[in-house]
Amino acid sequence: MGELRDSTRQRLRDTIVDAARAQTVASGWDGVRMGGVASAAGVSRQTVYNEFGSKAGLAEALAHREVDRFVGEVRAVLDAHGADVRAGAYAAIRHTLASAADNPLIKAILTSARGGSDELLPYLTTRAELVLTESSSALLEWAERHLPDADGPALAFAADTIVRLVVSHIVLPQAPVDETAEALADLALHLFVSASGPIT
Numbered sequence: 001m002g003e004l005r006d007s008t009r010q011r012l013r014d015t016i017v018d019a020a021r022a023q024t025v026a027s028g029w030d031g032v033r034m035g036g037v038a039s040a041a042g043v044s045r046q047t048v049y050n051e052f053g054s055k056a057g058l059a060e061a062l063a064h065r066e067v068d069r070f071v072g073e074v075r076a077v078l079d080a081h082g083a084d085v086r087a088g089a090y091a092a093i094r095h096t097l098a099s100a101a102d103n104p105l106i107k108a109i110l111t112s113a114r115g116g117s118d119e120l121l122p123y124l125t126t127r128a129e130l131v132l133t134e135s136s137s138a139l140l141e142w143a144e145r146h147l148p149d150a151d152g153p154a155l156a157f158a159a160d161t162i163v164r165l166v167v168s169h170i171v172l173p174q175a176p177v178d179e180t181a182e183a184l185a186d187l188a189l190h191l192f193v194s195a196s197g198p199i200t
Contacts, residue, residue, distance in 0.1 A: 013051055013061065016041045020062050029059065070099065071134040078142040085146055085192055090185035092139070093166055097177045100170040132167065136160045143192055150196040158191035 019040035023032045034055060038045040052058040077095045081088035140159040147155065162184065169180050 012043070016043065016048055016051060016058070017061050017065055020058050024062070067131050067134070070131065071138055073099070074135055075138045078138065083146045085143070086185055086189045088142065089162070089188035090181055093184045093188070094177060094181035096166050097170060097181055101177065132163055135163045139163060147192055147196050150192070154195035155192065158195050161191060162188045
């Protein structure tokens with residue numbers, strides 16, 4: 001009975017966050033109103049407050065879900081390429097660069113920030129370390145499976161370095177996505193191979 005109640009509550013929360021995400025994409029976070037979210041989700045305004053406490057609580061839930069979704073996608077893309085380290089690195093890097101360029105929520109946030117409102121940005125930036133850590137962990141776990149003889153600390157440093165470089169190219173792109181992904185995948189392969197032993 002408790003599991004059913006928890007499942008029903010999670011569906012309710014997901015529906016509310018979906019509505020908040022749609023409104024953020026459409027009008028920016030400062031255009032989101034709790035009453036509007038409630039109407040779009042088909043619940044009362046009080047229900048939204050009961051679940052999230054405040055607009056800040058809803059922002060936190062929205063940011064958290066975006067991070068979870070993103071890291072889950074990275075893991076799936078890596079796993080789809082099995083032991084082909086270069087192909088997996090390329091696919092994950094390209095997916096990340098393309099998602100950042102095309103994600104309507106990120107676009108809405110950036111547009112809102114340019115308009116002088118950065119109300120949602122703190123909830124995303126407080127997750128920045130989590131994104132880096134979880135993305136690095138996903139890359140490291142995948143690399144460890146396929147490079148079992150690699151030096152652990154060197155492999156961890158390689159994964160962290162790759163993630164930070166990808167983020168820097170999201171913030172300040174210098175070339176088309178495919179070109180950047182190719183170059184970073186070559187570098188990723190070099191770093192992973194270096195972690196596996198001396199390069200001759």
